Amino acid sequence: MSLLLLVDDPARPDVVGLRSLSDDGTLLDSSEVPTDALPAVARERADRPRWVWDDTARRYPPLLAAGVRVERCHDLRLCHAILRRSVYTQSSALAQAPPGPWDGPRDPAPVEGSLFDDVGPAAVADPLEELQLQLAAVAGSDEPGRLRLLLAAESTGALIAAEMHHGGMPWSVETHDALLTDLLGPRRKGGRPAKLEALADEVRTALGQPALNLDSQPDLLRGLRSAGCDVESTRTWEIKALEHPVRDPLLAYKKLSRLLSANGWAWMEAWVHDGRFRPEYVPGGVVTGRWATSGGGALQLPASIRGAVRADPGWKLVVADAAQLEPRVLAAMSGDGAMAAAGRQADLYQGVVDAGIVETRSEAKYAMLGAIYGATTGPSAVLMPRLTTAYPRAVALVEAAARAGERGDVVSTWLGRTSPRPDAAWQAELAAASAEGAGADDVRAARRRGRDWGRFTRNFVVQGTAAEWALCWMAALRRRLLAVDGRPHLVFFLHDEVMVHSPAAVAESVAVAVHESAVEAGRLLFGETPVDFALDVVVADSYDQAK
Template sequence: MHIVLDASGPDAVQASTIGDDVSPPPADRRVLARSELAAFVRAREAEEPRPRWVWSDSRVWYAPLLAAGVRVERCVDLRLCHAILRASSFTAGTALAAAPVGPWDTAVTIEQEAHPDAHTALFELDAPAPGATPSALDEFRQQQEAVAASSDPGRLRLLLAAESAGALIGVELRHAGLPYSAERHDDLLTELFGARPAYGRPAVLEALVAEIRAGLEAPDLNPDSPPDLLRALQRAGIMVTSTRSWELRRIEHPVIAPLLRYKKLSRLLAANGWAWLDSWVRDGRFRPDYVPGGVVTGRWATRGGGALQLPKQVRGAVVADPGWKLVVADAAQLEPRILAGLSGDQAMASAGRGKDLYEGIVASGAVEERAQAKVAMLGAMYGATSGESGRLMPRLARSFPRAVRLVEEAARAGERGEIVTSRLGRSSPPPGGSWRAAQGAASASDSTAADERRARTLARDWGRFTRNFVVQASAAEWALCWMAELRNRLAALAPGAELTDAPHLVYFLHDEVIVHTPEALAAASAEAVVAAAQQAGRLLFGGFPVDFPVTAAVVDSYAEAK
């Protein structure tokens, strides 16, 4: 059963109840005042079977319900599902994929907002056609028709369900917040920087600036200005071409050590210093704004707060409430294991069964050391062709031919300007207009050698993107299934309890989660984390024997888990 929610004027909501067959008119259609919606949803969630709520955007509809103490089990997030179905190769040729651009196509990814010309959108579209936004009910019907007419309805349904569950989780993460001690964060910063200054740099950074200026004989140097710093380094006889840390580390000079320390500490201060603490931590909680599907591969992003880059130096401030524990869990070597499942490479799956995958690759004879195995796998997934990765790739291909063939074929498809598709049906965007223009210029009768070089470079770059897309997007699907299954298992540990009174998710980072749980349920929560990971593997790959081992540590502080 589905209940579709549509806005009906500024203060009213229309709720339409439909069955699995969405074509007939709704069995029940009623108009509610917005003030009545929470009670209506609470009552329907108490019935069996629980409905699947269908709405335009979970951030808009679910957040007020959570604030009213109402939690829902399932939903369809039409905004996120539309983006998947519009672009998927599974739905090519359906009415939804071929429809003119409309209001449902206006959502953009975080990548587009940051880099509007990067062509990493879900798809390239012109401005939306004028007209009113179609109703949620009409959009839902069109999406269901697209899935039914797709080349693989089963996988798509799983993807849409997982994506929608992720939307619920994103709202719940913000609502619950990550337990966070402002006092402990201040202590950690004070240990690193000295006392918080009223203005300007902290004492430790000022001392490093003085040391850097003396070492470069540049008394007015601003080390935060890359051009100024580069000129000062070159005047001192240090012939570098940039101020990037990786290049500086290769230089032997007394000024390099304090400079690298300054760069590291100043980045931490800018990203997670006292200003960050003042802006993002309230009432013992850090509440970032997660954006499910915010990256073109389906990975999550955040709007502000930097939750996906919480550095180790401040993780000690993430502490459980009194009487509660944190369960910190991460999946080992997720993307290589996803590649084994995607390609059906029995040898690679066997290398990681019950053990560290990289050690298994060494045991297979492909390479001699674990570090080499890691470098070789990263090269395979990200397209490294030179250095140690390039040298090891042929050996990896001999031992695991199906896995290497899959990413190589994805790369060649990208070089030809074709799209590639994840395990469950999320497809990569086509390359943008500048890419197509470059390929066209190289093929023209009056093309130059420079045109051809540019076209080859862009083709290789896009091939590296599609090579990684199939793995990273499928890994994002596994993570969504993991979290959705875990969410259900945690709710079952405390039936009927409100979100923050039961074990609940409070943090997510690609292949890592944190659960905040009453101490009495900590062991059961840790078991749920591991069991949910195994179920996610079965959902994606059925009976194919690829392991997804997860470590789950029950701790008082995030820092204790690492």
């Protein structure tokens, strides 16, 4: 398969350069085409190249708008972020180079918490040089096969994100309006809807403060305290603990107020057009490799409005959710046969109960999530010894990751995405606490920060590997959907869940493709693993029917 690199000429913005390359990045041929002619050139190529470009979010949308679909690509910026940090490539020239333009944020700027936090000095980015550095880093790495799979999956994810934004999620404005009206009352210009205002009045009455501004956190906190409520904040968990008449109306108000601000009529007008919701996905936007969004809040759609996500007439939504994905990933990574056996059931947690490890499903869930997230108190901590005895290899893997984090070391996912190191302040505090004559308070503070970072690295290896599985799942599904009549297409992705908009006549075939793609993703990552990656797949007319 050939590589086709896109290159800009700052002096000629109306022209784009095309560089045909060998698999090792050697230049074979060079040409220039007018920028507006690029879609036609891409459509006519029969050699199915792997497109290489600086940023899929920049390059792909104009092609999609012209009706051109790219089969595969290599996103230089996303791949640079992975290779720059990976433990498998630390001896490479790319990893050892000083910060440069490929370390900076893409345009537009990423969301908070993105991978591209270390902005390098201004410089001209040479895409051919960068590609050659990346290819050399992979070829000389400790695990070239794993890294190639990770880079291909990450780049394909970027294509999928652009395609989902372009196609949009089917959305009924009429249903959304009806749901909001039922929950909040009719829309009122310049004021709260009636039901929300009635709840606000209940809160004020319960607190004996008729003029209280509920939308001001400081005012509400003062109001609660003056009414005798012992709270440190207005967070929901603190309000739930109150024994006061204000508790229930305030909780209801907070929930509905959040709905109005996050997904109310103003949100609908901003984000839903022509019957489609088009969020802006950010692949690799979270340090573990999970996606984020830079607008629209697609990863946080509340259950109360999911009914507005409705298939077009003659179409269906095929919604698939990977059941207990992270525990299954942990079983596959660790090679823990006993845990894999529990995961052969559709409900892994029930499999833990049936194995006699714990007595109830809720205990199994507490214990498993405690192992992954590092719970040190509560039910999870109490149940951890049983889990350690039953699944020693799985628990040993996350414990080793936690200890590495506590020392300030990095950890990696299955395919090689590597965690960042703690910041300089963390390192200095750890060193000071280890020095002779360190005070007891300094030692305790350093240990606390170490445990916190250990919980991060413990979760990083599992959550990051689950993100890799999900990328491979989507990539395999995207390929299969091309072979199904009627152009079914992905319209939504949330960590361990996908949604396909499909013609009704082929919806069951799409459901089969979803299952087959999950099996393929497991084999791509873990080979012939005994772990089953179970799915809940529903064919429905609307999102609320599937959840």
